[in-house]
Amino acid sequence: xxxxxxxxxxxxxxxxxxxxxxxxxxxxxxxxxxxxxxxxxxxxxxxxxxxxxxxxxxxxxxxxxxxxxxxxxxxxxxxxxxxxxxxxxxxxxxxxxxxxxxxxxxxxxxxxxxx
Amino acid sequence: xxxxxxxxxxxxxxxxxxxxxxxxxxxxxxxxxxxxxxxxxxxxxxxxxxxxxxxxxxxxxxxxxxxxxxxxxxxxxxxxxxxxxxxxxxxxxxxxxxxxxxxxxxxxxxxxxx
Numbered sequence: 001x002x003x004x005x006x007x008x009x010x011x012x013x014x015x016x017x018x019x020x021x022x023x024x025x026x027x028x029x030x031x032x033x034x035x036x037x038x039x040x041x042x043x044x045x046x047x048x049x050x051x052x053x054x055x056x057x058x059x060x061x062x063x064x065x066x067x068x069x070x071x072x073x074x075x076x077x078x079x080x081x082x083x084x085x086x087x088x089x090x091x092x093x094x095x096x097x098x099x100x101x102x103x104x105x106x107x108x109x110x111x112x113x114x115x
Numbered sequence: 116x117x118x119x120x121x122x123x124x125x126x127x128x129x130x131x132x133x134x135x136x137x138x139x140x141x142x143x144x145x146x147x148x149x150x151x152x153x154x155x156x157x158x159x160x161x162x163x164x165x166x167x168x169x170x171x172x173x174x175x176x177x178x179x180x181x182x183x184x185x186x187x188x189x190x191x192x193x194x195x196x197x198x199x200x201x202x203x204x205x206x207x208x209x210x211x212x213x214x215x216x217x218x219x220x221x222x223x224x225x226x227x228x229x
């Protein structure tokens with residue numbers, strides 16, 4: 001079965017620090033990869049996605065992620081975080097139509113940015 | 116742009132009562148998903164519908180049922196509610212015919228069982 005693993009449960013950074021959140025997945029076939037952000041008390045918002053092509057994808061709010069197929073990884077990065085980036089971040093895998101197209105989520109990483 | 120609409124946004128029920136959540140997907144999306152997110156947890160997939168037929172089933176309790184109607188809206192029915200059912204319930208939709216099948220989430224329905 002597919003699974004997604006996020007390495008860090010809680011990350012605390014100061015403003016302007018660089019961010020990298022790890023995500024690894026286990027699935028042998030073709031996958032679509034996503035990062036979602038959930039601000040406190042709010043719904044999941046799509047940050048970025050990877051389907052095919054350039055493995056470095058850019059999303060909203062200055063986030064980017066790199067797909068490394070050999071490592072089954074899709075790490076999220078941001079060069080300089082802001083206090084407003086405080087949120088929970090979920091990596092997710094969509095394993096394709098024969099899996100019903102559903103998303104499998106990682107456990108989430110809570111990011112706290114200190115002003 | 117139109118988003119996924121869920122109602123009600125907040126719901127308080129007593130144990131053993133019944134609750135119904137509604138979801139209106141993005142227009143022209145053919146697939147609806149239901150997820151449950153407990154406090155501090157990641158979203159757990161419950162069930163999905165493709166073109167009004169159940170397409171996949173996850174960790175949905177037998178006390179819960181769902182369906183998708185002819186206008187593509189979906190309802191999640193929860194009976195014999197338990198305290199542990201208190202959670203944020205997300206509906207999401209996608210167009211499986213589109214490249215990549217991006218899934219978009221609604222704002223969620225907060226269910227509190229007391």
